[in-house]
Amino acid sequence: MDFINKQLLFYGVDQAYVHYLSVTIMITSILLLCVIANFITKKIVIRLITHIVNNNKYKWDNILLERKVFHRLSHIVPAIIIYYFASTFPAYQQAIEKFSIAYIIIIMLVVVNSLLNAIQDIYQSFEVSKARPIKGYIQVAKIIIFILGSILVIANLLGESPIILLSGFGALSAVLMLVFKDSILGLVAGVQLSTNDMVRVGDWIEMPKYGANGDVIDISLNTVKIQNFDKTITTIPSYALISDSFINWRGMQASGGRRIKRSLYIDATSINFCTQNEIEKFKTIHYISDYIESREQEINEYNWKNNFDRSNSVNGRALTNIGVFRAYIHHYLYNHSDIRNDMTLLVRQLEPSESGVPLEIYAFTNTVEWGRYESIQSDIFDHLFAVAPEFGIRLFQKPTGNDLKSIALPITINEDNVEKE
Template identity: 50%
Template sequence: METSGLQVVEYIKKQLIFQGVNEVWSVCITNGIMVLLIALISLALYTAVKRIVLKVMETVAAKSKTKWSDILLENRVLDRLIRIVPALVVHAFAPAFPAYRIWIQRIVLCYIIFVILLALDKLLDTVNDIYSNFEVSKVRPIKGYLQVIKIIAYIIGIIAIIGVLLNRSPWILLGSIGAASAVLLLVFQNSILGFVAGIQLTSNNMVQLGDWIEMPKYSADGEVKEISLHTVKVQNWDKTITTIPTYALVSESFKNWKGMEEAGGRRIKRSICIDMTSVRFCTEEMLERFGHIQYIKEYIKAKENEVESYNKEHGIDSTDMVNGRHLTNIGTFRAYVQSYLKSHPKIHPGMTQMVRQLEPTEKGIPIEIYVFVSGTAWANYESVQADIFDHILAVIPEFDLRIFQNPTGYDLKNITN
């Protein structure tokens, strides 16, 4: 190719001189013609190779049952590699310009290295896209590792380009970089921290794609959409995106709701405050009324027998309610709520079910409901929780209890009336 290029140049130059063009102008015109010729050959070869390669890839993709060939086409990896073809043509014809031959070849080599870097970048993206189609990608994402490979590749590529331009061995440049390792550590501090954090997150199975995490410091409360070298992207429930530094998930505290989702039940932990002045012993009339309530019918019978037996056994004077054991309306109410929740079709039967009385406060006696809803869907959870407390709030007066509530304008209006 070198000899052919020189022969073409000499032939064009001789023809121009033969036509009466002086030597200086003949050189300029010859160079212009050669540049145009090289451009036409490069364009023709690039177009031909692109059509052939893409046609082959499309045929393979159509026949293949896997998605990797389709992803390869979408990411245009081969399209980037084909851009090397014009550079090879220019490199081959460089001897046609003896005065600029060395610099043309150096620049072309730098361009080839740069194109290879871009193609490698897209190839790694393709690997990540293909890997994302497998279930293991949610447990072991590799995007962070691929980004490290990209950084290393770009560093090596830049060193190679500098070495080509300066006509120096890349190993000498690498030795110089080794001496400046402290500066490099400072420059790539975030990348190093992110890489180490990514390894810890993956090896300890702390976060996976699709996990619901909560990190108030960064206003993050939603689903993990992406785990990369430097950042973890969380789509909050209001559809906003929060970006968290990867190393922050290792160095700081966050809540992962994956355990709740895997367990299949979502906790309800909410209290209702009872006015303490409404708590009293159950009278015969109250017990008779409670005995008709389906959920505690058996409970009332059993407790009445138990209390009566205890008082007789210990010789208790039952004419005074202070003596011996007696049922209370708040205790009976707790038993009712416990039975109601136990029979509720949307409460998880295999998880903790508890109705407990907390320490009294200036707002009354808190009765806490502690149960788990079957399923973890947010909308279903809120619906079940609202239904349960709607029922409990409505049934409380049936036990001669009052809910504690600060005075409102309605209360004050009734007082004045």
């Protein structure tokens, strides 16, 4: 400043205008220097860094570049220049230094925010990120850093020690606990979900309470986002996955087999002992021909050994059409190319009800893909519905309007005849 004053006086500038003119020149010079420094930083240094990043074998530094960590770091240079020249203006030196430091702290917070985002992106490029997501921890780190940064900015502007402000932070803890209640609950839930490996990105989970049934697409500090099968998005609080129950289908997907658990309802009035003609007919069925022969021999030996009078079908043991049908279903599924034999395979009879006798099929397909699974299940039951009458089995079905109409029609005709007579 003294040098500029002397030069202005040397060139004959009026003493009354020297001070104002020198201040203007100094401010203009500082601003010009900031612009030049920012230009050099962005156009030369950043370009050089970009060139180095794009021409090496590492991928993580490309993410730092995409998140503009280096670009935002370049904004500190003008603030450092202004801080350095603050002593040029003694009357405003303290204020300039405070605002320069505050600006530098804010820029550093922005840089750290971008750096944390880059760390999250780098981590998500690894397979372990699906099993151990860190998004919640990143968000907690951001909250802590921004709180500390805000305290530093305020302390700098007030000219007080940050420790004094932190000492009063305890008084606000109750308020902060209330304000950040969901975040704190989410943090605890996130730790439990991650530690116990309860849910991962990509898992198919079902939570009827929240209308969620689909794939997990994001796990954050406060929420878990689920894309339902109708492409809608359901957002669930993270702590709800700890406090409430949910179904995770990951085990099914990992096993490679998806369960079929469905019943055929048999009309109880169609169940009977098999006649000899029916037994001979069943022997011609490919899947159960050996079964029928072995069972028939076993039953005949048992009845002969115990001297049962078979003139009455109640005496001794005999084959039933529902038993033969059950055996057929089991052998049919066992030989089905889309059913896994190394997993549970059952055909069992459940407790009869007003809807008939349930014959439940419990098996696993060799695929977990939804469309293929439904196709396999439908093909199996299409076949069983069609083949049931071959065993003398009627499937239960509640009366429909056509059934009642067919019963009422003869009655109406008879009533008309009576009236005519």
